[in-house]
Amino acid sequence: MTPPEDPNRILLFDTTLRDGEQSPGISLNTTEKLEIAQQLARLGVDVIEAGFPIASPGDFEAVQAIARDVDGPVICALARANAADIDRAWEAIRDSERPRIHTFLSTSDIHIEHQLMSTREDVKGLARASVAQAKALCDDVEYSPMDATRSDFAFTAEVVQIAIDEGATTINIPDTVGYATPDEYADFLTQLYAMVPDLRGVVLSTHCHDDLGLAVANSLAGAGAGARQIECAVNGIGERAGNASLEEVIMLIRTRGDRLGLHTNAVTTEIARTSRLVSRLTGYPVQPNKAIVGRNAFAHESGIHQDGVLKERSTYEIMDARSIGLDANSLVLGKHSGRAALRQALEDLGYTVDGATLKQAFERFKEVADRKKQVTALDLEALVTDELRADVQGYSLEWFDVEASTRRPPHATVAVRTPQDAVVEGSFTGDGPIDAIFRAINSATDIDARLREFRVDAVTGGQDALGEVSVVVELGAPEEAVKTDTPGVLTGRRVTGAGQAVATDIIEAAATAYVRALGNAVQKAQAAVTDAELAQTP
Numbered sequence: 379m380t381p382p383e384d385p386n387r388i389l390l391f392d393t394t395l396r397d398g399e400q401s402p403g404i405s406l407n408t409t410e411k412l413e414i415a416q417q418l419a420r421l422g423v424d425v426i427e428a429g430f431p432i433a434s435p436g437d438f439e440a441v442q443a444i445a446r447d448v449d450g451p452v453i454c455a456l457a458r459a460n461a462a463d464i465d466r467a468w469e470a471i472r473d474s475e476r477p478r479i480h481t482f483l484s485t486s487d488i489h490i491e492h493q494l495m496s497t498r499e500d501v502k503g504l505a506r507a508s509v510a511q512a513k514a515l516c517d518d519v520e521y522s523p524m525d526a527t528r529s530d531f532a533f534t535a536e537v538v539q540i541a542i543d544e545g546a547t548t549i550n551i552p553d554t555v556g557y558a559t560p561d562e563y564a565d566f567l568t569q570l571y572a573m574v575p576d577l578r579g580v581v582l583s584t585h586c587h588d589d590l591g592l593a594v595a596n597s598l599a600g601a602g603a604g605a606r607q608i609e610c611a612v613n614g615i616g617e618r619a620g621n622a623s624l625e626e627v628i629m630l631i632r633t634r635g636d637r638l639g640l641h642t643n644a645v646t647t648e649i650a651r652t653s654r655l656v657s658r659l660t661g662y663p664v665q666p667n668k669a670i671v672g673r674n675a676f677a678h679e680s681g682i683h684q685d686g687v688l689k690e691r692s693t694y695e696i697m698d699a700r701s702i703g704l705d706a707n708s709l710v711l712g713k714h715s716g717r718a719a720l721r722q723a724l725e726d727l728g729y730t731v732d733g734a735t736l737k738q739a740f741e742r743f744k745e746v747a748d749r750k751k752q753v754t755a756l757d758l759e760a761l762v763t764d765e766l767r768a769d770v771q772g773y774s775l776e777w778f779d780v781e782a783s784t785r786r787p788p789h790a791t792v793a794v795r796t797p798q799d800a801v802v803e804g805s806f807t808g809d810g811p812i813d814a815i816f817r818a819i820n821s822a823t824d825i826d827a828r829l830r831e832f833r834v835d836a837v838t839g840g841q842d843a844l845g846e847v848s849v850v851v852e853l854g855a856p857e858e859a860v861k862t863d864t865p866g867v868l869t870g871r872r873v874t875g876a877g878q879a880v881a882t883d884i885i886e887a888a889a890t891a892y893v894r895a896l897g898n899a900v901q902k903a904q905a906a907v908t909d910a911e912l913a914q915t916p
């Protein structure tokens with residue numbers, strides 16, 4: 379990609395599906411990644427970093443599906459600076475109309491000595507070879523000197539020059555460990571421009587982590603120094619404390635366009651929906667006071683503020699909630715609504731459903747409408763994303779019985795359908811109804827999963843709100859290999875799986891979420907076994 383013709387345009391590079399997915403406990407399957415990628419395209423991001431194809435067969439498949447199906451943005455795949463990674467990345471994205479290979483290698487001495495156990499000379503050689511290899515495959519190549527902000531400046535400049543000489547079209551300067559301060563980061567970029575004049579012919583990019591809470595501030599400082607691509611992730615998810623938050627970057631540039639003189643091509647009214655979709659599919663909640671997309675971001679609690687807003691909104695509001703897509707849809711459906719209204723409502727939300735999918739969604743909707751007075755747009759969105767998950771899981775909950783009492787220990791019996799289409803049953807007497815049901819699922823499936831995280835949220839307000847449950851389970855033990863009769867569940871290495879579910883009954887949502895988490899963990903364990911077997915093949 380050449381620098382945008384408009385010198386004030388900031389390119390948005392979204393890494394939710396790559397760096398974002400590196401957050402502990404997040405594991406998205408191909409269908410979920412595709413759904414997020416389609417939504418990112420609707421939001422108008424310029425580049426989607428779809429994944430790290432060498433990391434696993436699942437990651438490869440998801441990147442390939444996105445490259446084939448998502449039109450509009452550049453589709454980018456990550457690769458370490460080695461031939462196998464770059465070939466695999468290219469294989470995954472080659473069918474995209476606008477593919478990009480992103481290759482990286484650390485320039486800091488800390489990384490070179492202690493992680494790569496290499497030398498600066500080797501790093502230069504690998505940078506040269508990897509960009510040359512990527513360029514021979516793909517015209518659009520991004521290069522990142524990882525841990526740049528803790529690197530020797532002159533050495534980083536040398537590496538950047540090499541990458542440009544070999545044909546890199548974007549140079550990204552990662553603040554990998556979130557260590558830089560805004561003035562320091564801006565200085566780094568300014569000096570780089572001075573030392574590597576060829577940088578003016580490519581796009582300079584920021585990739586800032588939030589370890590000290592400065593990711594967005596550093597990205598903005600980078601843009602001030604001339605960077606025209608900002609790497610970020612929805613809801614700020616990512617490695618450790620996360621990446622610069624996409625929605626904050628977009629709304630900062632829009633709201634303070636007067637001062638910054640910059641703009642993006644984002645369709646801001648898609649922000650709220652994108653944030654909810656990512657939160658729901660990753661199981662990562664958005665903190666209530668999170669800028670832009672937290673549920674309190676546009677809420678006024680105190681009397682003086684309410685008084686001001688009632689008189690004139692601008693007294694206490696710098697952004698209009700509608701500009702990020704809140705309250706855009708005041709749709710209310712009830713138990714008397716029909717299929718046509720449901721289809722229209724779903725289309726308004728950006729989901730095209732017909733045939734069997736509409737039938738299924740309609741049945742689910744009627745079940746919920748029978749229990750809830752009104753089904754709002756948020757409820758519908760939660761139900762549709764839930765259906766999406768249901769399609770792709772290997773295990774599913776058939777039924778459960780649970781007895782809860784203050785006089786007897788709670789007892790649960792469950793039936794679970796396995797990927798082999800058998801229905802297996804199990805019972806357990808636990809410490810509480812949820813504990814009993816989770817352990818009954820373990821007993822039914824003969825999988826010794828341990829609960830790592832459990833969270834219940836209400837989708838909307840009110841007594842009859844839909845409950846949304848997120849669960850993370852762990853399989854395997856570090857000290858001993860675990861083997862069960864379930865094909866592939868053999869691992870000496872711990873794997874986690876996340877699952878979410880939505881229902882009016884939170885025990886049902888919890889049981890469904892647990893079964894889904896278990897299914898995801900088993901899939902990951904199977905992939906780990908396959909990888910290990912492949913590695914052992916001579």
Ligand SMILES: CC(=O)SCCNC(=O)CCNC(=O)[C@H](O)C(C)(C)COP(=O)(O)OP(=O)(O)OC[C@H]1O[C@@H](n2cnc3c(N)ncnc32)[C@H](O)[C@@H]1OP(=O)(O)O
Pocket residue numbers: 397400430432433434457458459460482483484493494495524554617
């Ligand atoms: C800052 C970032 O976000 S970088 C991206 C981080 N993302 C991820 O790591 C997620 C996906 N990763 C994975 O699935 C695995 O780490 C894999 C499949 C990529 C590699 O797995 P393994 O082969 O088992 O290696 P492992 O993860 O243990 O170690 C990483 C290896 O890559 C090397 N390495 C690290 N960065 C680079 C690089 N940019 N270029 C080349 N080699 C690199 C390390 O030195 C180490 O090599 P060694 O095994 O010879 O010591």
Ligand SMILES: CC(C)C(=O)C(=O)O
Pocket residue numbers: 397482522524525550552553554555585587
């Ligand atoms: C791969 C690189 C760009 C990265 O994620 C980082 O350095 O944080």
Ligand SMILES: [Mg+2]
Pocket residue numbers: 397552554585587617
């Ligand atoms: Mg990163």
